[in-house]
Amino acid sequence: xxxxxxxxxQTSTHDRAAPTPRVRASPCTANLACGKMEGVELMSLETDLxxxxxxxxxxxxxxxxxxxxxxxxxxxxxxxxxxxxxxxPVTAWxxxxxxxxxxxxxxxxxxxxxxGQPSKHDxxxxxxTAVKPLPEAQIYLIDTKADxxxxxxxxxxPPDHMMYRSTPDWEAMASAGWDAVYASDAGxxxxxxxxVIAEPSLHGWDCPSVLWLRPTxxxxxxxxxxxxxxxxxxxx
Numbered sequence: 761x762x763x764x765x766x767x768x769x770q771t772s773t774h775d776r777a778a779p780t781p782r783v784r785a786s787p788c789t790a791n792l793a794c795g796k797m798e799g800v801e802l803m804s805l806e807t808d809l810x811x812x813x814x815x816x817x818x819x820x821x822x823x824x825x826x827x828x829x830x831x832x833x834x835x836x837x838x839x840x841x842x843x844x845x846x847x848x849p850v851t852a853w854x855x856x857x858x859x860x861x862x863x864x865x866x867x868x869x870x871x872x873x874x875x876g877q878p879s880k881h882d883x884x885x886x887x888x889t890a891v892k893p894l895p896e897a898q899i900y901l902i903d904t905k906a907d908x909x910x911x912x913x914x915x916x917x918p919p920d921h922m923m924y925r926s927t928p929d930w931e932a933m934a935s936a937g938w939d940a941v942y943a944s945d946a947g948x949x950x951x952x953x954x955x956v957i958a959e960p961s962l963h964g965w966d967c968p969s970v971l972w973l974r975p976t977x978x979x980x981x982x983x984x985x986x987x988x989x990x991x992x993x994x995x996x
Contacts, residue, residue, distance in 0.1 A: 804899060810942060814862050863967040941973070
């Protein structure tokens with residue numbers, strides 16, 4: 761696994777905004793109990809350890825070309841960014857090797873609620889587009905409670921933000937060079953009983969998912985190219 765060191769300046773709860781994380785190669789430590797941090801170490805998942813993933817969308821939706829990618833924005837009252845590109849592990853393949861179902865489409869068919877009924881969106885996500893990270897992609901794995909705690913601590917939202925205790929600053933994470941976050945089955949199970957707003961939480965992550973923060977991926981096989989005149993997003 762590769763290591764990115766995210767170093768944070770100490771900040772007062774009266775500051776208007778969280779400090780901007782920056783990457784450096786020196787050791788750092790964190791004291792999460794008292795909330796005062798010199799730094800938080802985040803590990804980057806090797807891209808070849810990510811399971812095959814795909815984006816599931818309505819057939820009328822265009823493929824998620826990297827050149828069409830829109831920068832993520834934090835939401836005021838939700839722990840997921842918007843807009844966002846979501847992928848999930850492939851669960852079924854056609855005879856010619858194309859993905860035909862994902863963990864997301866499986867969840868839509870059986871969301872596990874008290875009614876026992878499928879989601880109202882079941883059967884609507886029929887376009888399954890395989891997505892592969894580029895070799896240089898920096899992907900953060902959430903596999904345990906501690907993984908989520910470190911992420912929220914490394915990229916804190918301003919203290920007056922409703923999701924300050926629950927979710928990282930997605931915009932700052934993208935600006936710091938992180939390309940995606942992968943919440944595995946184990947990560948979802950480990951954080952299943954945690955309450956949004958009160959503590960770090962994956963509320964709303966319904967199945968194992970990859971949230972893309974930057975377009976460091978390719979479609980496989982490649983669909984038609986996006987218009988050449990469209991500029992890629994900037995994270996400066």
